[in-house]
Amino acid sequence: MTEPYGAAERLRRALEALGVVVDVHDGYGLALVSVWDGLVVWCNGDRFWWQAGWDEQCGRPAYASRPVSEVEEVARLVVARCAELRRVRFGERTDPEQVRSGEQAESPRAQADERATAPEPERPQGPV
Template sequence: MRDNEHPNGHRHPPEASAVEVAERLRRALEALGVVADVHDGYGLALVSVWDGLVVWCNGDRFWWQAGWDEQCGRPAYASRPVSGAEEVARLVAARYAELRRVRFGERTDPGQIQAGERADPPRDRAGERVAEPMPPQGPV
Protein backbone atom coordinates (compact mmCIF):
# COMPACT_ATOMS: atom_id res chain seq x y z
CA MET A 1 0.00 0.00 0.00
CA ARG A 2 1.34 3.44 -0.94
CA ASP A 3 1.66 6.33 1.51
CA ASN A 4 -1.31 8.13 0.00
CA GLU A 5 -3.65 5.11 -0.22
CA HIS A 6 -6.43 4.23 2.13
CA PRO A 7 -6.96 0.57 3.03
CA ASN A 8 -9.95 0.46 0.67
CA GLY A 9 -7.67 1.37 -2.26
CA HIS A 10 -8.75 4.98 -2.78
CA ARG A 11 -5.95 7.48 -3.12
CA HIS A 12 -6.10 10.87 -1.47
CA PRO A 13 -4.43 13.92 -3.02
CA PRO A 14 -0.95 14.88 -1.84
CA GLU A 15 -0.62 17.73 0.66
CA ALA A 16 1.23 19.88 -1.91
CA SER A 17 1.85 19.72 -5.63
CA ALA A 18 4.91 17.90 -6.91
CA VAL A 19 6.42 21.22 -8.02
CA GLU A 20 5.91 22.84 -4.61
CA VAL A 21 7.57 19.91 -2.87
CA ALA A 22 10.39 19.83 -5.44
CA GLU A 23 10.99 23.54 -4.82
CA ARG A 24 11.25 22.80 -1.10
CA LEU A 25 13.93 20.20 -1.89
CA ARG A 26 15.73 22.62 -4.23
CA ARG A 27 15.89 25.23 -1.46
CA ALA A 28 17.18 22.65 1.04
CA LEU A 29 19.87 21.61 -1.46
CA GLU A 30 20.80 25.25 -2.04
CA ALA A 31 21.24 25.69 1.72
CA LEU A 32 23.80 22.85 1.50
CA GLY A 33 25.61 24.57 -1.38
CA VAL A 34 24.17 22.42 -4.17
CA VAL A 35 22.52 24.27 -7.05
CA ALA A 36 19.61 22.50 -8.75
CA ASP A 37 16.80 23.26 -11.18
CA VAL A 38 13.14 22.22 -10.95
CA HIS A 39 11.14 21.11 -13.98
CA ASP A 40 7.54 19.95 -14.05
CA GLY A 41 5.11 18.18 -16.30
CA TYR A 42 2.60 15.36 -16.38
CA GLY A 43 2.04 15.47 -12.61
CA LEU A 44 5.72 14.94 -11.79
CA ALA A 45 8.49 17.33 -10.88
CA LEU A 46 12.18 16.74 -11.53
CA VAL A 47 14.96 18.26 -9.48
CA SER A 48 17.93 18.28 -11.81
CA VAL A 49 21.05 18.30 -9.65
CA TRP A 50 23.91 17.14 -11.87
CA ASP A 51 24.83 14.78 -14.70
CA GLY A 52 23.36 11.45 -13.65
CA LEU A 53 21.54 12.83 -10.61
CA VAL A 54 17.87 13.69 -10.97
CA VAL A 55 15.34 13.50 -8.15
CA TRP A 56 11.78 12.71 -9.19
CA CYS A 57 8.80 13.79 -7.14
CA ASN A 58 5.12 12.93 -7.50
CA GLY A 59 3.94 15.03 -4.55
CA ASP A 60 4.07 12.06 -2.15
CA ARG A 61 7.61 10.71 -2.54
CA PHE A 62 11.08 11.56 -3.81
CA TRP A 63 13.18 8.97 -5.60
CA TRP A 64 16.61 9.05 -7.24
CA GLN A 65 19.42 6.79 -8.40
CA ALA A 66 21.53 6.28 -5.30
CA GLY A 67 24.16 4.01 -6.82
CA TRP A 68 24.65 0.76 -8.66
CA ASP A 69 23.57 -2.72 -7.55
CA GLU A 70 26.48 -4.94 -8.62
CA GLN A 71 24.61 -8.13 -7.82
CA CYS A 72 21.62 -7.29 -10.01
CA GLY A 73 23.58 -5.27 -12.58
CA ARG A 74 21.23 -2.29 -12.49
CA PRO A 75 20.78 1.09 -10.84
CA ALA A 76 19.83 1.15 -7.17
CA TYR A 77 17.21 3.73 -6.26
CA ALA A 78 16.42 5.43 -2.98
CA SER A 79 12.98 6.71 -2.05
CA ARG A 80 11.72 8.86 0.80
CA PRO A 81 8.42 10.56 1.64
CA VAL A 82 8.23 14.27 0.86
CA SER A 83 7.89 15.04 4.55
CA GLY A 84 11.64 14.37 4.82
CA ALA A 85 12.86 16.97 2.31
CA GLU A 86 15.79 18.03 4.51
CA GLU A 87 16.95 14.41 4.92
CA VAL A 88 16.58 13.87 1.17
CA ALA A 89 18.63 17.02 0.55
CA ARG A 90 21.46 15.64 2.73
CA LEU A 91 21.36 12.25 0.98
CA VAL A 92 21.26 13.82 -2.48
CA ALA A 93 24.06 16.25 -1.58
CA ALA A 94 26.18 13.28 -0.46
CA ARG A 95 25.46 11.49 -3.77
CA TYR A 96 26.35 14.70 -5.63
CA ALA A 97 29.69 14.87 -3.81
CA GLU A 98 30.30 11.19 -4.61
CA LEU A 99 29.62 11.73 -8.32
CA ARG A 100 31.96 14.74 -8.37
CA ARG A 101 34.70 12.68 -6.71
CA VAL A 102 34.29 9.98 -9.36
CA ARG A 103 34.32 12.51 -12.21
CA PHE A 104 36.90 15.02 -11.00
CA GLY A 105 38.69 13.33 -8.11
CA GLU A 106 37.40 16.01 -5.74
CA ARG A 107 37.64 15.48 -2.03
CA THR A 108 35.22 18.23 -1.00
CA ASP A 109 31.85 17.85 0.58
CA PRO A 110 28.85 19.74 -0.85
CA GLY A 111 28.88 22.18 2.08
CA GLN A 112 32.20 23.55 0.81
CA ILE A 113 30.77 24.43 -2.60
CA GLN A 114 29.76 28.07 -2.80
CA ALA A 115 26.08 28.83 -3.35
CA GLY A 116 25.45 29.31 -7.05
CA GLU A 117 28.56 27.37 -8.09
CA ARG A 118 28.07 24.61 -10.62
CA ALA A 119 30.32 21.83 -11.79
CA ASP A 120 30.84 23.31 -15.22
CA PRO A 121 33.52 21.86 -17.45
CA PRO A 122 36.93 23.55 -17.26
CA ARG A 123 37.56 26.45 -19.65
CA ASP A 124 40.74 27.94 -21.02
CA ARG A 125 41.68 31.63 -20.86
CA ALA A 126 39.56 32.45 -23.90
CA GLY A 127 36.51 30.88 -22.28
CA GLU A 128 36.48 27.83 -24.54
CA ARG A 129 35.77 24.41 -23.12
CA VAL A 130 38.82 22.32 -22.40
CA ALA A 131 38.64 18.67 -23.40
CA GLU A 132 37.73 16.49 -20.44
CA PRO A 133 38.61 12.87 -19.93
CA MET A 134 35.83 10.52 -20.96
CA PRO A 135 33.50 9.59 -18.09
CA PRO A 136 33.45 5.97 -16.96
CA GLN A 137 31.53 3.82 -19.42
CA GLY A 138 29.99 1.60 -16.76
CA PRO A 139 27.43 2.53 -14.12
CA VAL A 140 28.21 5.26 -11.64
Protein backbone atom coordinates in the same frame (compact mmCIF):
# COMPACT_ATOMS: atom_id res chain seq x y z
CA MET B 1 -0.57 14.02 -1.18
CA THR B 2 1.39 17.20 -1.83
CA GLU B 3 1.51 18.89 -5.22
CA PRO B 4 4.75 17.61 -6.92
CA TYR B 5 6.04 21.01 -8.01
CA GLY B 6 5.57 22.52 -4.55
CA ALA B 7 7.48 19.64 -2.94
CA ALA B 8 10.25 19.95 -5.54
CA GLU B 9 10.50 23.69 -4.84
CA ARG B 10 10.91 22.96 -1.12
CA LEU B 11 13.72 20.55 -2.01
CA ARG B 12 15.28 23.20 -4.26
CA ARG B 13 15.35 25.68 -1.39
CA ALA B 14 16.82 23.07 0.99
CA LEU B 15 19.53 22.16 -1.55
CA GLU B 16 20.38 25.80 -2.21
CA ALA B 17 20.70 26.36 1.56
CA LEU B 18 23.38 23.62 1.42
CA GLY B 19 25.14 25.35 -1.49
CA VAL B 20 23.80 23.28 -4.41
CA VAL B 21 22.01 25.23 -7.16
CA VAL B 22 19.45 23.15 -9.07
CA ASP B 23 16.70 23.46 -11.69
CA VAL B 24 13.10 22.34 -11.15
CA HIS B 25 10.88 21.12 -13.99
CA ASP B 26 7.21 20.23 -13.85
CA GLY B 27 4.88 18.22 -16.03
CA TYR B 28 2.78 15.09 -16.47
CA GLY B 29 2.10 14.78 -12.73
CA LEU B 30 5.79 14.73 -11.77
CA ALA B 31 8.39 17.29 -10.86
CA LEU B 32 12.09 16.82 -11.58
CA VAL B 33 14.92 18.43 -9.66
CA SER B 34 17.97 18.47 -11.93
CA VAL B 35 20.95 18.44 -9.57
CA TRP B 36 24.01 17.45 -11.55
CA ASP B 37 25.04 15.36 -14.56
CA GLY B 38 23.51 11.95 -13.86
CA LEU B 39 21.62 13.06 -10.75
CA VAL B 40 17.92 13.86 -11.01
CA VAL B 41 15.43 13.72 -8.15
CA TRP B 42 11.87 12.84 -9.15
CA CYS B 43 8.82 13.77 -7.10
CA ASN B 44 5.24 12.58 -7.47
CA GLY B 45 3.95 14.67 -4.55
CA ASP B 46 4.17 11.75 -2.12
CA ARG B 47 7.83 10.71 -2.42
CA PHE B 48 11.21 11.81 -3.75
CA TRP B 49 13.43 9.24 -5.46
CA TRP B 50 16.84 9.30 -7.15
CA GLN B 51 19.58 6.97 -8.33
CA ALA B 52 21.73 6.34 -5.27
CA GLY B 53 24.26 4.00 -6.83
CA TRP B 54 24.68 0.83 -8.83
CA ASP B 55 23.57 -2.67 -7.82
CA GLU B 56 26.43 -4.85 -9.06
CA GLN B 57 24.57 -8.08 -8.33
CA CYS B 58 21.54 -7.12 -10.43
CA GLY B 59 23.46 -5.02 -12.95
CA ARG B 60 21.16 -2.01 -12.69
CA PRO B 61 20.77 1.29 -10.87
CA ALA B 62 19.85 1.29 -7.18
CA TYR B 63 17.38 3.95 -6.10
CA ALA B 64 16.75 5.74 -2.82
CA SER B 65 13.33 7.04 -1.85
CA ARG B 66 12.00 9.22 0.95
CA PRO B 67 8.63 10.83 1.68
CA VAL B 68 8.26 14.52 0.83
CA SER B 69 7.90 15.23 4.56
CA GLU B 70 11.64 14.44 4.93
CA VAL B 71 12.81 17.21 2.58
CA GLU B 72 15.78 18.22 4.78
CA GLU B 73 17.03 14.61 4.97
CA VAL B 74 16.55 14.21 1.21
CA ALA B 75 18.61 17.36 0.63
CA ARG B 76 21.46 16.01 2.79
CA LEU B 77 21.40 12.63 1.03
CA VAL B 78 21.31 14.24 -2.43
CA VAL B 79 24.23 16.54 -1.58
CA ALA B 80 26.20 13.49 -0.42
CA ARG B 81 25.37 11.63 -3.67
CA CYS B 82 26.39 14.66 -5.72
CA ALA B 83 29.74 14.80 -3.88
CA GLU B 84 30.21 11.07 -4.52
CA LEU B 85 29.56 11.51 -8.25
CA ARG B 86 32.02 14.42 -8.39
CA ARG B 87 34.69 12.31 -6.67
CA VAL B 88 34.18 9.52 -9.19
CA ARG B 89 34.15 11.90 -12.16
CA PHE B 90 36.98 14.21 -11.17
CA GLY B 91 38.98 12.27 -8.62
CA GLU B 92 38.13 14.86 -5.98
CA ARG B 93 38.57 14.14 -2.30
CA THR B 94 36.32 15.56 0.39
CA ASP B 95 39.14 15.97 2.91
CA PRO B 96 42.53 17.35 1.79
CA GLU B 97 44.13 15.33 4.62
CA GLN B 98 43.17 12.16 2.72
CA VAL B 99 45.73 13.04 0.03
CA ARG B 100 49.11 11.81 1.25
CA SER B 101 52.23 13.74 0.32
CA GLY B 102 53.19 13.04 -3.26
CA GLU B 103 49.83 11.36 -4.02
CA GLN B 104 47.75 12.86 -6.79
CA ALA B 105 44.17 12.14 -7.69
CA GLU B 106 43.78 10.48 -11.07
CA SER B 107 42.77 12.95 -13.77
CA PRO B 108 39.35 12.69 -15.45
CA ARG B 109 41.11 11.97 -18.77
CA ALA B 110 43.03 9.05 -17.25
CA GLN B 111 39.80 7.71 -15.77
CA ALA B 112 38.08 8.00 -19.17
CA ASP B 113 41.01 6.24 -20.88
CA GLU B 114 40.79 3.43 -18.34
CA ARG B 115 37.04 3.03 -18.94
CA ALA B 116 37.59 3.06 -22.72
CA THR B 117 40.06 0.17 -22.51
CA ALA B 118 37.93 -1.92 -20.15
CA PRO B 119 36.33 -4.90 -21.93
CA GLU B 120 32.63 -4.66 -22.59
CA PRO B 121 30.42 -7.16 -20.72
CA GLU B 122 29.12 -10.07 -22.77
CA ARG B 123 25.64 -9.61 -24.13
CA PRO B 124 23.14 -12.51 -23.96
CA GLN B 125 22.72 -14.45 -27.19
CA GLY B 126 19.42 -15.49 -28.70
CA PRO B 127 15.87 -14.25 -28.11
CA VAL B 128 15.19 -12.31 -24.95
